[in-house]
Amino acid sequence: MITITLLVFLLQLIPGLGVTNALQYAGAYSIPAFGSFEPWRMITVSLVHSTSSPFHILFNMLFLWLMGRQVESLIGTGKFVALYLISTLGGSVAVLFLASPLQPVVGASGAIYGLLATFFVIARKSGGNTTGLVILIGINLVFSFVTASISWQAHVGGLITGGVVALILVQTPRRSQRNQQIALLAAVVGVLIVLTALRSVLTF
Known part of the structure; x- marks a missing residue:
């Protein structure tokens, strides 16, 4: 993930290539009434970051490297x-419902917060001390809410979704539960798709 994201960021820096505009997300891309229905941007948004400040991608990739390696070692690559x-x-999906449909967002923060939620759930399940992690998540959420340029919606949506996915993973750890696990994860994706479809026809 880190390698791909960094490569995309380098492409973003090439003038005239238009990588950021091609991959960023705004709610309007999930609402056909706005004339440009491109729902795949709900995923590709994680590949692009702000080019006006290197700290955006640096902090996200640092979190992904530190937290991602640990989470991946615990749950497996797939x-x-x-x-x-x-x-x-x-x-x-949270951006779609809670932000202006014309406000573009970029970044992997939704995924990063999902990793934070997963690490918390796994730590709690194993009886570990989660105080430091709760403080870290809390500080980052507060910073998200008070900084106008940050999409707190993506952070909250990623945190909640990651927490739900993590609960499914820790409750279905055995090989014999694999089909159940896949079905539950598919259900989560299904709910997110249904929510997206509902928002695409609502006018508020």
Whole structure:
């Protein structure tokens, strides 16, 4: 994920290539009435970051490297990728419902918050001390709400979705529960798709 995201960021820096505009997300891309129905941007948004400040991608990739490696080692690569993508989708659904449909957003923060939620759920399940993690999540959420340029909607959506995915993973750890796990994860994706479809026909 880090390598792909960094490569995309380098492409973003090339003038005239239009990578940011092609991959960023806004609610309008999920609402046909706005004339440009491109729902895949709900996932591709995680690949692009702000080019006006290097701190956006640096902080996200730092979190992904520090937290992502640990989560991946605990749940496996396949489940990690699923978690990352579903959390991204959840963040975009929150943006769709809670932000202006014309406000573009970029970044992997929805996925990062999904990883934070997963690490919290796993730590709680194993009886670990989660105080520091709760403080970290709380500080970041507060910063999200008070900083105008940050999409708090994507952060909250990714956090909630990642938490739900994590609960499914820790409750179905055995190989014999694999089909149940897949069905539950598919149900989460299904709910997110239904919510997206509902918002696409609502006018508020």
